[in-house]
Amino acid sequence: MKKLFVLLIALTLGLSLAACAENTEAGELKEEGKVLNIRVWNDEFIGRFRTFYPGYLETKANGQDLLDDGTVVNWIEVANDNNGYQNALDTALLNQDSAAADDKIDMFLIEADYAKKYANDTYAMDVIGELGIPEHTLSQQYQYTKDIVTDDSGILRAVSWQATPGLFAYRTDIAEEVLGVSDPEDVQALLDSWEKFDAVAEDMKAEDYVMISGFDDAYRAYSNNTSAPWVNEDGEIIVDNQIIEWIKQTKTYTDNGYNNQTGLWSDGWFKDMGPEGNAFGFFFSTWGINFTLKDASKADAEGPEEVGNGLYGKYHVIEGPASFYWGGTWLVAAKGTDNPTLVRDIMMKMTANEKIATDITLQTEDYTNHMAAMDAIANDEEYGSKFLGGQNHIALFNESASTIDMKNISPYDQGLNESIQQSFKDYFLGTITWNQAWAAFEEKISTLYPELELKTIPADPFA
């Protein structure tokens, strides 16, 4: 009986809320939902939001955030692994129309690899036209962060608070020992092409160090520089020469012992970043340096962030042999949200506000999506990252960010990148041949994408 009563109350409340929403549709100042649902795949944005969004008051015991206007932010976190985030998001978006106002998704986050799938008229609101964010507010954002989420009819569907140029982070202590130099300019001069990079790898091996930790470390530095997308208009997979170059390099490195045969995100990979590791450096983009590498470099994970704790202060960054980018997160206003004004405000504050962008960079060392703010920090002689031994990495990011070009992305990138890395692992280890590796790649992609075809297997560069 009690339950029935509660259910009735819930129903009437739900109905009255729905009714409210309908009644005020025409009004200027409409009342908006009291719950803001945001879907994320990790806690990166949650942390940023809590630290930097001006309206944030406190986090309640149940993990929801309270804002100054009384709205509650409900975070729905589903991990990215095995497409889990997208699957959950797809289901929720499918029910978006029938969901109660407070259960509707108001905002969700997307990555570059599947941006095209969501940044369109079906799921995402028009940032400028519908949400009413003035175009000039976004003028300081990097153009590529806008291009990638602009749909076929030229409408902007999402915004990002970060730009993600990549750099090569190296250990100064190893550089000093093996190369005799440790300054970024000097090291960059020794590593500004892949031929030089390979030569240094040999020197590293001679001193019992490895150039990079694993198979996939350099992958992005190659795959971002392809001349065409992975898939052409006829659904045919085109294996770019850059991919072949990556395979060639990784095979050579594995055979010669220039790497430690680790996989990305594996225990061994993280270990190699720390004081016990013997890897010279890592290809990382912005978030990888201030987030992943910094955490993994410490000897005492709970210890203070200061020189002396593991490799803190011993990493420096350079542009490396090729420019690349890696990752990036965009905020999407979900179609059907009952909190458009709040979503608009979060988007503006978190991605287009110069002061907040500066604060984020100064506090977290992340690279934010505001050219003027980043220029200012890049040119600030006083600024330096303690983790990177006082180096102004923003200046390097700043140079690299302007070169990012995402015109070659395709909706298949995530699956194809993952498949080629998985398939060629056995080849690098020497358990299968070149042709077998391509067969394994075909096997994987035919399961993932039935409409794709790999017509010609590239010629074996070692044959």
Added chain:
Amino acid sequence: MKNKRKTRINYAKWGYRFVIPFVVVYVVFSLIPLLSTFFYSFFEYYFKFGGLEKVGPNFNFLDNYILLFTEGKFFKYFGNTMLIWIMGFIPQVIVSLLLALWFSSTRLNIKAQGFFKTIVYMPNLVMAAAFSLLFLKLFSNNGPVTNFLFESNIIGESFSFVDQNWSTRGLLSFMNYLMWFGNTTILLMAGIMGIDKGILESAQVDGANTIQTFFRIVLPLLRPILLFVLVTSLVGGVQLFDLPQIFTAGSGGPEMGSMTVIMYISRLLGVSKQYGLAGAASTLLFIMTAIVSLGFFFIFYRKEVIPRKSIREGEDK
């Protein structure tokens, strides 16, 4: 008369009423999905561009099944699944039988049986995914077990459990074995204790030794339970998913040698949501499981089915 009949409580109707909740739940959550799986297996139905654009459903009759047969992936993964299952099941049934015999033996009269039975059953209480993750940590290239074996010079420096096909399969079988041998022990013990003590005692009186008693009396009488264990384990084994999925991070392991059928189906349903092909694969898996199970049934009861038939035929003649 008529009034009297009406006031009688009809218990048969109550039976149906009590069954309604189960039937409704079963129809909604099991039967309808089952039938729709079968239904969609005759359609081209997936999402293009990494899940963006719906294709179908277009009726294409047996095309999905023909693809499964011609592509050969399904059978490769079915082979992987059976191999991992068999490598785990053989030690599982031997050890379980031995333990069941020891526990139920009146001669040994093992003390603190409850304790040992609990211990043996324990691994089954751990979630398969957690179990798999634990093993992955232990046996990874920097894992404590690998390091220990390397330092004690049992394995070479280049040896890796997780980068080689057979060691990965072996570990998966071992995990499967470890998780299920306790359960099998309990089942077999129930079977052994169901055997009439009188028969065993009379065999001993007649001079049969332990081995003879086991092979001539216990094992034949245990046949129905063994069949039950075999078929339930097979059905579970065919559906092997969490262990390899977590252990290989969904990749199927080195040379795709640990890719199981259910992993394949779950990958089909991943990015491109291939309901058609996944439906066909599920249906095929069901048919194959049924065939293998029936095969076991006939092998086990051949001796009983065939002689009786021939005796009857003899009588007729």
